[in-house]
Amino acid sequence: MEDKLREMLKLYFIMGSNNCRKDPETVLKEAIKGGITLFQFREKGQGSLGGCEKKQLAVNLQRICKEAGIPFIVNDDIELALEVDADGVHIGQSDMSAGEARCLVGSKILGVSVHTLKEAEQAREMGADYFGVGPVFHTTTKEDALPASGVSFIRELRKNGYSIPIVGIGGITAENAGDVMSSGVDGVSVISFISNAESPKKAAMGLKENIMHKQNG
Ligand SMILES: Cc1ncc(COP(=O)(O)OP(=O)(O)O)c(N)n1
Numbered sequence: 001m002e003d004k005l006r007e008m009l010k011l012y013f014i015m016g017s018n019n020c021r022k023d024p025e026t027v028l029k030e031a032i033k034g035g036i037t038l039f040q041f042r043e044k045g046q047g048s049l050g051g052c053e054k055k056q057l058a059v060n061l062q063r064i065c066k067e068a069g070i071p072f073i074v075n076d077d078i079e080l081a082l083e084v085d086a087d088g089v090h091i092g093q094s095d096m097s098a099g100e101a102r103c104l105v106g107s108k109i110l111g112v113s114v115h116t117l118k119e120a121e122q123a124r125e126m127g128a129d130y131f132g133v134g135p136v137f138h139t140t141t142k143e144d145a146l147p148a149s150g151v152s153f154i155r156e157l158r159k160n161g162y163s164i165p166i167v168g169i170g171g172i173t174a175e176n177a178g179d180v181m182s183s184g185v186d187g188v189s190v191i192s193f194i195s196n197a198e199s200p201k202k203a204a205m206g207l208k209e210n211i212m213h214k215q216n217g
Pocket residue numbers: 012014040042044075076090091092093094095111113131132133134142167169189
């Protein structure tokens with residue numbers, strides 16, 4: 001299961017309608033053609049959808065993922081994740097606790113954002129399946145992002161014996177993805193480099209090439 005999860009995390013695309021310059025369903029289909037391995041529905045921030053519109057978009061994007069065999073993760077909204085029977089959820093330090101989330105989602109994938117060794121210890125104890133660590137580089141996509149910390153915390157986690165799957169997030173592009181991979185992560189998480197690209201397919205392909213290149217030596 002853990003090896004399968006590491007594979008899934010290689011190119012983790014996250015998106016909501018407000019991150020896209022074209023129709024979100026088209027963006028997701030193109031990103032899948034470009035080689036993404038996991039998708040997170042993150043409908044959040046200025047201009048995002050709510051209520052029935054949010055749920056309908058989740059259902060439509062989940063169908064596209066299912067047809068392509070890409071697991072579908074929901075950000076923050078555990079109720080929605082359970083309603084649509086998503087493959088997993090991602091939560092951060094200002095969301096519900098990882099312990100509570102684990103109780104609610106059972107054996108679904110549980111991702112947790114961590115920024116300190118203390119948060120990492122708690123998340124691991126509470127049953128996190130993977131960590132999201134960022135922002136690695138400067139990002140304007142997340143309104144309340146912390147200052148960029150580079151790859152130092154990723155290296156610190158590995159040095160302290162954390163073998164749990166980890167993805168780096170924040171400001172990642174095809175150009176810097178290889179450096180993030182070299183720090184010890186299993187994969188990279190990306191929003192705008194794909195969602196805002198003229199060709200989401202080409203953007204995903206560019207990322208994939210650099211990720212695989214690093215992985216193979
Ligand atoms: C893979 C991944 N890593 C980190 C995050 C950020 O989660 P969080 O800190 O809860 O912030 P929001 O995304 O909810 O604004 C993530 N979503 N995915």
